[in-house]
Amino acid sequence: xxxxxxxxxxxxxxxxxxxxxxxxxxxxxxxxxxxxxxxxxxxxxxxxxxxxxxxxxxxxxxxxxxxxxxxxxxxxxxxxxxxxxxxxxxxxxxxxxxxxxxxxxxxxxxxxx
Amino acid sequence: xxxxxxxxxxxxxxxxxxxxxxxxxxxxxxxxxxxxxxxxxxxxxxxxxxxxxxxxxxxxxxxxxxxxxxxxxxxxxxxxxxxxxxxxxxxxxxxxxxxxxxxxxxxxxxxxxx
Numbered sequence: 555x556x557x558x559x560x561x562x563x564x565x566x567x568x569x570x571x572x573x574x575x576x577x578x579x580x581x582x583x584x585x586x587x588x589x590x591x592x593x594x595x596x597x598x599x600x601x602x603x604x605x606x607x608x609x610x611x612x613x614x615x616x617x618x619x620x621x622x623x624x625x626x627x628x629x630x631x632x633x634x635x636x637x638x639x640x641x642x643x644x645x646x647x648x649x650x651x652x653x654x655x656x657x658x659x660x661x662x663x664x665x666x667x
Numbered sequence: 668x669x670x671x672x673x674x675x676x677x678x679x680x681x682x683x684x685x686x687x688x689x690x691x692x693x694x695x696x697x698x699x700x701x702x703x704x705x706x707x708x709x710x711x712x713x714x715x716x717x718x719x720x721x722x723x724x725x726x727x728x729x730x731x732x733x734x735x736x737x738x739x740x741x742x743x744x745x746x747x748x749x750x751x752x753x754x755x756x757x758x759x760x761x762x763x764x765x766x767x768x769x770x771x772x773x774x775x776x777x778x779x780x781x
Contacts, residue, residue, distance in 0.1 A: 584768075585768045587770070589772075595774075596759065596772050596773065596774040596775050597710075597759070597772040599668070599769060599770070599771055599772075602768065602769065604768070642709065642710070644710075646768075646770075653715075654700045654702075654712035654715060654725070654761075655700075655710075655712065655761075655770060656712070657709045657710045657711075658709060659708070659709045660709055
């Protein structure tokens, strides 16, 4: 079955880069997503990557995909206090956006001053 | 991205009652989904809300407990029936974006069952 794994916590200093990692098991995954959830708020789609790509960059965000190892990472450059949130990795199967997503448990990003 | 609203934003309900949650989108969308986020947990897909036909439920979720309506391409409801404290969760709807590969989420409905 499908499974998405993430570390529960990551602590970084303000100004450093944050790298949040995710592994998944469904080899038929077509899209992989990163969502951000701030305390008491809904889910914000940060970025997503198609499975035939290995990298996507969007301003401070860089997504790396290693399809062979089924490993996805999100790098946040110059981490700020506003980046403090839970980051969820999610994947969808061959139906693309027509299918529901399978989520990891989320990584709590903690920013140290 | 689509603008998604949910009503109510939160509610406190008594055991044994039912609550209907509404999800409204500002544009027509083909795919709508309902998720549950239990306290401190990740999101779990409940069902796909199909327009014009019955919802498609994921393993562990049944229509009698979570009836879903999808009368048109901009609106859906999820009912949580015969509630128990274990149903206390945030319930979120999501929609497929214009690009098709994106999925956007509503703000969620925070349900507490006493």
